[in-house]
Amino acid sequence: MADGGLLDSLEGVKEETIRQQGLYDKLITEQQKLVKACSDREKMANEFRDRFLKTTSALEQAKEKHLETMNFKKEKLDSLQQEQTQLGEELKRAETALKEQEAKHAELQKATNVITVVPRREVVFRGATKDVGNPHVFDTKTLIKYPMEGGTALITFEDEIVAQKVQSLQTHKVTLEGECYITVEAHPIQLMVPTSVQMDTQVCPQSILVSQLPPDMDSEVLLDKLELHFSKSINGGGEVASRHFQEDTGNAVLVFKGDNIALGLTQKNHHEVLLQKKQKHKVRVTPFVNGTITRVETKALACARSVLLTGIPAVMDADSMQDMLEIFFQKGSNGGGEISNTLYNPAGQTTVALFEEDV
Known part of the structure; x- marks a missing residue:
C-alpha cells in the first residue's frame, strides 16, 4: 500500500x-x-x-x-x-x-x-517800301502819358546835341523882365516804354462793333441813331445796355442786355440804318473782341531831344513864362538852340504830357 x-x-x-x-x-x-x-x-x-x-x-x-x-x-x-x-x-x-x-x-x-472782327478799311499801295525785319512784330503807335508836377516845363529841341548840352549845364539863370531872373534846373527824361506785350482776346457775347460810319456826324447824334435802330426787335435788336464811340477808329460799340442779340446781328454782315436826313446808310456789324494784357515787358528809354526844367516859380502868367523860357533856351549864348515844342505847367497845377514816337 x-x-x-x-x-x-x-x-x-x-x-x-x-x-x-x-x-x-x-x-x-x-x-x-x-x-x-x-x-x-x-x-x-x-x-x-x-x-x-x-x-x-x-x-x-x-x-x-x-x-x-x-x-x-x-x-x-x-x-x-x-x-x-x-x-x-x-x-x-x-x-x-x-x-x-x-x-x-x-x-x-x-x-x-468771326470773319473780320477788325473793321475793314480801304488800303492802297503808294510805292513805299521798307526792310522786312521781323515779320511777326505787331507794330503799334507809341503814345506815353507823362504826369508833370507843378512848376516844371518840357522843352524839345531840334537837335539832340543841344538838349545834351542844356542837361550838362544843369543850372540855368533865366532872365525875365528887367533885371529879374529865376534859377531852373535841367534834367534828362527817362520813360518806361513797352518792348513786348502778350494779350488774350475773346469775343464779347453781348456786344457788337459797328463800323463804316459816316465821318462827318456828331458822335452823340450817331450813337442815338444807332441805339434807336438796334433796339428794335424788328431789326433783330433788343434793349441796349450801354454804348460807346471810339474816337481813334471812328467805330461804335453797342452792348445789349439780352443774350444772343449780338450773335444774331453779327450773322448779317451789313445793316442799313437811318442816320442822316431820312437817308439810310449801310454800316458793317461785327463781333466785338475784348483783349486782356497778360504780360508786358518794358525798358527805360531816354528822350534824346527833350529836357525837363524844374524849380520854376509862379511869378507871372503861364503864357508869358512859357514865352520867356522858350526865348531864353533858343539862344545859343545860353547853350540853347532851335526849339520844336515847349510846355509849361505852373506851380500848384497838374497836367499830363503826351510823348509820341520820334519820326
Missing part, C-alpha cells in the same frame, strides 16, 4: 511536471508571439512616424508654397489696383485736359468764325 501510494505521487508529479512544461512552452510560445507582435507594432509605429513626418513636411512645404502663391497674387493684385488708380487719375487728367482743349478749340472756332 505504501509503495503504491508513492508511485502514484511520482506519477502525479511527473504528470504535473509535464503539464507545467506544456504550460511553460505555451507561455514561451505566447511570449514569442507577444514579442513578435510588439516588434511588429513598433515597426508599424516607426513606419507611421516616418509617414507622419513626411506628411507633416509635405504639408509645411505645401503651406509655404501656398503662402508664397498668395503673397505673389496679393502683390500682383496691389500692383493692379495701384495701376488702376494711376490709370484713373491719368484718365481724369486726360478728361480735364480734353475739356480745356475743347474749350480752347471752341474759343478758337468762335474767333475763326
